[in-house]
Amino acid sequence: MSAPPLPRLAVTVPEHAVPAFAAAFETACEGVAFFRSHDQGHPTGPDWTVEGLLTDPAARARLAGALALAAAASGIAPPDVREDSVEAEGWLARTRDAFPPQPIGRRFLIRGTHDAGVTMPGRIALTIDAGLAFGSGEHATTRGCLMALERLPRPRGPVADVGTGSGILALAAAALWHVRAVGVEIEPWAARVGAENARMNRLNRRVMIVHGNGLAAPALRRHAPYGLVLANILARPLCAMAVDVARNLRRGGHAVLSGLLVEQAPMVLAAYRRVGFALAGRIALGHWATLILKRR
Structure with a gap:
């Protein structure tokens, strides 16, 4: 007997809005995915479709509120x-096709659960649940952060990953340097996915994923000061948390910040320079920037 059709909700948004809308869908949907659309209606670049499966009808109102907040942000x-419906088997097949193994930078290979046996010599392979597209390595912000890790020395202390999502950056840091990492995620569903990804990659002894509000989360404060802070979120929240990042980071430690457009990088950099950071590197991938900062 075949599985019943699944209700699928989708929006089309400009590229810079993808992180916010992916996070919004994750509050109420399963199997969140995003991909380039064929429409070219937005002047900021190619449109993207963000979609998810609404398996709980009671979550519809919660999703509507989250989407409104994502638009405002x-x-x-x-x-x-x-809204339409899709056969479960067909949707999963398309998700797999949209998430092939991805070599990123010189050191990492990101693969879905359907490709868990794929390896590449000299690369650290991380398996991520293909049902959660944001944080899979496809988006330029995640790729920029992974490439930034390759440029950094081994941190003197644990690693904090703020807004960890799938946990991919915390997992990558733990696997690259054999250090402890703490990831915090404001959405409880995403935190559960991140914790499961840590177990799936046999990194749960080094990586702890918790539900909480950024650097204010008690689990993150307990392990401070950090040798490295990672934050792949949005530009304005990055600016707002500059003081907290400085307070929780060792002197000489690094912060890797992404989720910002290239034109937003000067604003974020100025906020961190005011609290004692210097620019140590910058990675631009298309419209997106990743900043590598060092606390003086």
């Missing part, structure tokens, strides 16, 4: 929400 009008 991204500075766009609330997009139309499209």
Whole structure:
């Protein structure tokens, strides 16, 4: 007997809004995915479709509120929400096709659970649940952060990953340097996914994923000061947390910040320079920037 059709909701948004809308869908949907769309209606670059499976009808109101907040945070009008149904087998097959093994930088290979046996010589292979697309390595912000890790020395102390999502950056740091890492995620569902990814990669003894509000989370404060702080979120929250990052980071430690457009990088850099950081490197991938900062 085949599985019943699944209700699928989707929006089309400009590229800079993808992180906010992916996070919004994760509050209420399973199997969140995003991919380039064929529409070219937005002047900021190619449109992207963000979609998810609404398996709990009671979560519809929660999703509507999260999407409204994502639109406000991204500075766009609330997009139309499209709804249809999709056969479970067909949706999963498309998700697998959209998430092939991805070599990133010189050291990492990100693969889905459907490709868990794929390896490449000299690369650290991390397996991520393909049902959670954001944090899979496909987006330029995640790729920039992974490439930034390769440029850094082994941190003197544990690693904090703020807004960890799938846990991919915490896992990558722990696997690269054999250090402890703590990831915090404000959405409880995403935190559970991140913790499961840590177990799946046999890194749960080094990586702890917790539900909490950024650097204010008690689990993160307990392990401070950190040798490295990672934050792949949005530009304005990055600016707002500059003081907290400085307080929780060792002198001489590094911060890797992403989730910001290239034109937003000067604003974020200025906020961190005011609290004692210097620019140590910058990675630009398309419209997106990743900053590598060092606390003086």
